[in-house]
Amino acid sequence: MADVRRLIILILCALLIFESIILLNAGFFDKDVLDRINEGYKNYYNSQSDDETIEENIETNEPVEEEEDNNIDHEDERDKLDRLEAEERGLLILVNKQNHLDPDYKPDDLEPIRYFASDRSSATRYMRAEAAEQFHKLVEAAREEGYEIVMTTAYRSYGFQKILWDNYVAREGEEAANRFSARPGQSEHQTGLAVDISAPSVNYALTEDFANTDEGKWVAENAHKFGFIIRFPKEKEHITGYLYEPWHLRYVGEKVATRIYEQGLTLEEYLETP
Numbered sequence: 001m002a003d004v005r006r007l008i009i010l011i012l013c014a015l016l017i018f019e020s021i022i023l024l025n026a027g028f029f030d031k032d033v034l035d036r037i038n039e040g041y042k043n044y045y046n047s048q049s050d051d052e053t054i055e056e057n058i059e060t061n062e063p064v065e066e067e068e069d070n071n072i073d074h075e076d077e078r079d080k081l082d083r084l085e086a087e088e089r090g091l092l093i094l095v096n097k098q099n100h101l102d103p104d105y106k107p108d109d110l111e112p113i114r115y116f117a118s119d120r121s122s123a124t125r126y127m128r129a130e131a132a133e134q135f136h137k138l139v140e141a142a143r144e145e146g147y148e149i150v151m152t153t154a155y156r157s158y159g160f161q162k163i164l165w166d167n168y169v170a171r172e173g174e175e176a177a178n179r180f181s182a183r184p185g186q187s188e189h190q191t192g193l194a195v196d197i198s199a200p201s202v203n204y205a206l207t208e209d210f211a212n213t214d215e216g217k218w219v220a221e222n223a224h225k226f227g228f229i230i231r232f233p234k235e236k237e238h239i240t241g242y243l244y245e246p247w248h249l250r251y252v253g254e255k256v257a258t259r260i261y262e263q264g265l266t267l268e269e270y271l272e273t274p
């Protein structure tokens, strides 16, 4: 019995020695190996900490910046959509000394204007349907505040503009006429989106004085709410090619008009902005 016990102890000792030899060969107790394992663990732990720090930064700082960026993006996006929408409705057509209309260009949705100065040609009392409707609203809103505003001229055909132009040139010469009148094909009135307005306080004349009347001031401050801009603003002749005309309104739709009004732009500048 004692021999058997001694034999078992011997076998166990032999196994223990055998295992130690294997582990030593595998480098298990090698200090370098242990150091490397420790180093690896430390690196892993530190990288975890860095990630947590970044996560904290994202939580505390970045959302604010992102929100601002998003607002700018959304605003830009909205502007682009507004412009696209107005373009699709044909409201942003650019007519000036560089961009002409064909002699036979005529809008197919002209509607009669209700409020007009009766001593002008009845052939010009039309605007495109949407512009006409909005013009009526503008006149009615002004009337509610006690101001009388009427159109003197709205749509002009190519032929009508040619007669006007030829008359101005005969009377004042081509150079002078070019600063205040448009050659045929270069007049915005041919689009059916432009309207010249006036008031009894200036005897229904088209004059710069209109800007100083109560009606003129009301129009300058409120026209954009109805989709109209003052197309040839003061001191923008170098851009528009025309002298200041506080009486000449151009319909571009409410959203674009508001943008142009708020930023003090001309239509040319608005359309050039990417």
Ligand SMILES: [Zn+2]
Pocket: 189, 194, 195, 196, 247, 248, 249
């Ligand atoms: Zn005009």
